Amino acid sequence: MLDMVLTTGFMHLTVGNLVMWLIAFVFIYLAISKNYEPLLLVPIGFGILIVNLPVTSLMKEGEGLLWIFYHYGLEWEVIPPLIFLGLGAMTDFGPMIANPKTLILGAGAQFGVYVAFFGALILGFTIPEACSIGIIGGADGPTTIFTTVHLAPHLLGTTAVAAYSYMSLIPIIQPPIMRLLTTEKERKIVMKQLRPVSKREKILFPLVTVVVVCLIVPASAPLMAMFMLGNLFKECGVVKRLSDVAANELMNIVTILLGISIGGTMSVEHFLKPNVIFVFIMGLVAFAFSTAAGILLAKIMNIFAREKVNPLIGSAGVSAVPMAARVSQLMGSKADPKNFLLMHAMGPNVAGVIGTVVAAGVFIALAGR
């Protein structure tokens, strides 16, 4: 009888396990009650809960179920590129093609990535760890995961959760920075309607982009190639079945595996460490600086440009599609209800995704194993 009791998890429970359960319940609560990134926080929260049930060996190397998902899905770099395939199939690059200047805003909004990188170095993190922390500022979950698995897999749960948490908090984080850095007059700048983009341009875009970006930053190829393939599926118009599967069923399947794998990495021994708090702080710093850099770059562009851009669209350069663009729209319509910035903000928004992938590729190339 005693032997049987000793084999149960109850005898091996620690305070740390209970703390992790609490974190798991908070995630699940936020997802269900507050609708914060529910598609990810539900599986992540559940993953955290089950990996912190003692003696279950779910993350035991070579045999645990979650370890198998993690190993073949993330360590083998299968899941993030498949998510990018789906993102590509859902992304309309039209606003960026119509106004290529927004590409600069998307690139400029990666500034926070480098600020957080140096900040993390100063705090004592290693170069690979600092790269993984910095990339949180790109506001792109799959890219953060891809970079962290490459460079600092022990930080995976922390950086992934930080990235997704801050993405869901974008409507809270960005507006004060946007108000601080813009005048009422600037917020009222009305941008003229974007020109229509032809089907030929939309088909050529992924083909040209994948060649150019992968030649410049080869390490970004897995994400960039899948991103552009998904977009080609969408825009070419002859493989609707593939486009639909990439954007829906496949995306949903890999999201489940991604969420539960990330949750699986958040066992008490990996997550409850003092440096976790620094990762979250630097992630927030990265987000704030990226937002500010996008806005300031738009203001600098306005000094030289004949047609002014509303600086509020600069903050959308932090990828987080389409939340950041929605915030630009909301702030713009508050200043002038007749102002519609949503489609203009989608330009830097999708450019930001490309910018973050490029930044990740640079980090992996310079600090990779």
Add this chain to the structure above:
Amino acid sequence: MSEVTAPMAGKIIDVKVEVGDTVNEDDELVILEAMKMEMPIVAPTSGTVKEMRCKKGDSVGADEILVVIE
């Protein structure tokens, strides 16, 4: 006469005025949903609604005329 157009493609999820209604500048005319975001389309000027070119549930394209105000 002022023609109110859709700023982007989307779906009309609510219509706030009828033909003959008097509206003031910035009054909401219709609610357009695009990219899961609800955006009120407001009157660019005060006047009377002369024509409604859209109804609830319609999908509209960018630049499509939604309301005519006189």
